[in-house]
Amino acid sequence: MGSDQKQFEEQKRRVYLFVLPIIAASLALNLLITEDIRLVQLIKFVLLIAIIGCWGLLWTRWPLIVAEILILGVSLVYLLAAILSSLFVHMLEQGQLQLGNFILYVPFIVVLSFLILERKQAVMACFTLLLLMIAPAIPVWGSLASSQVHSLITLYVSLFVYTFLAYFLHILYRRRAEQRAIARFAYIDALTGAANRYRIDEWLAEKVEKADREGTDFSIILFDMDHFKRVNDEHGHKTGDDVLRQMADLVRSELGPGDLFGRWGGEEFIIITNEEIPGAMELAERLREAIGSHDFGKAGNVTASFGVAGELPGDTPERLLNRADERMYHSKRTGRNRVTGETAAE
Incomplete structure (x- = not known):
């Protein structure tokens, strides 16, 4: 049923x-x-x-x-x-x-x-x-x-x-x-129940338009599961899918009522929050700790790397996503299982 x-x-x-x-x-x-x-x-x-x-x-x-x-x-x-x-x-x-x-x-x-x-x-x-x-x-x-x-x-x-x-x-x-x-x-990703990329694109466009019109602030958190390919290779795709489902449930339990959550693709996810950068950084750090301390069953402990970017005047969804993406990969390059809100290059 x-x-x-x-x-x-x-x-x-x-x-x-x-x-x-x-x-x-x-x-x-x-x-x-x-x-x-x-x-x-x-x-x-x-x-x-x-x-x-x-x-x-x-x-x-x-x-x-x-x-x-x-x-x-x-x-x-x-x-x-x-x-x-x-x-x-x-x-x-x-x-x-x-x-x-x-x-x-x-x-x-x-x-x-x-x-x-x-x-x-x-x-x-x-x-x-x-x-x-x-x-x-x-x-x-x-x-x-x-x-x-x-x-x-x-x-x-x-x-x-x-x-x-x-x-x-x-x-x-x-x-x-x-x-x-x-x-x-x-609008929904069938595996995790999170919003899919199509829905996220709509949310981002709406948020940027509202920010330009009303001067409201928001931030995005982009994160990717660390060494996820290894989970699939060692334990099989069924276990990998189960990890993604558990992770999505875990993230949802930590979000506030105004936060939007979706699967960006593969093992990459995105959160749109009404918090400014400091609040978004705190949320990302809380999620990082929750994911890192969670027992994912057969896969054991899994970590994630985060990139946080706040909306700036005149931003477009693409520029905002690019900043968050660069910061997420900075977290990957500097050891994984961490949150980056601003890199030295910025």
Whole structure:
């Protein structure tokens, strides 16, 4: 299961945990104050127990689909029993002009169907429910009063409209999810989850433009893993990839809320921070120590060399990157595992 799907499942679980107690309380109150035929009352009671049981399953982290199918199945049985009771007992025998408050569960069942099933399956389930609700009314249609007919038609039209809306909302959600996925692949490095070079170029252009317009300061930190080729040669590319992932996670844990982080290419990474040179140097030194003291598992200890450059008036992204790159390679030439903010040549 992908991370997006897991996140969606977790969101659904939280919604169910919040909503189910409200539905259970409403149903319990309905059981206490509403008189109905024994079968419908029994089904209501079973539905109440099922809702409480499903809440327990969700709370104890049972698979979500188990609770969803149980709730959907019992709700469908209750809805069909309720409409039969309303039609043949309350309307035909007792002369009641309106359907009962069970119709409030119709949108819940439609939404639940689209949450659990694939789109086409959900549509088929909803229209099957519609047919099952229409069928018992056909033989007695002529015996119903006009207000009773109107109440039934309102129910049928409502179910159709709810299904129609859920169908197109489902399409809209899927398309937005696809757009988010496309945007993520366009901007995110698949291995480390950091921003890719394309996204970094956009960030730098935006930062330089803002600095020219508003006079704001920022710095960049460019760093490269030391002897990374040796890690790949001695331990394999799988271990090398794992080192890069761990390193990216480690760096992210040290960054502030306004810091931007990306993979510049290979084992080279970049940070864009709102700090001026002194603050950026402190951040780079903190990262150097964190990386150097971290146990990367099979690869052991790994170090990195850093170059720090602050934005200057009239700078371009290229000039800023060149300064940081020169300082990073100065760190490499002078022993590695160090931070350079300004070289003697500058």
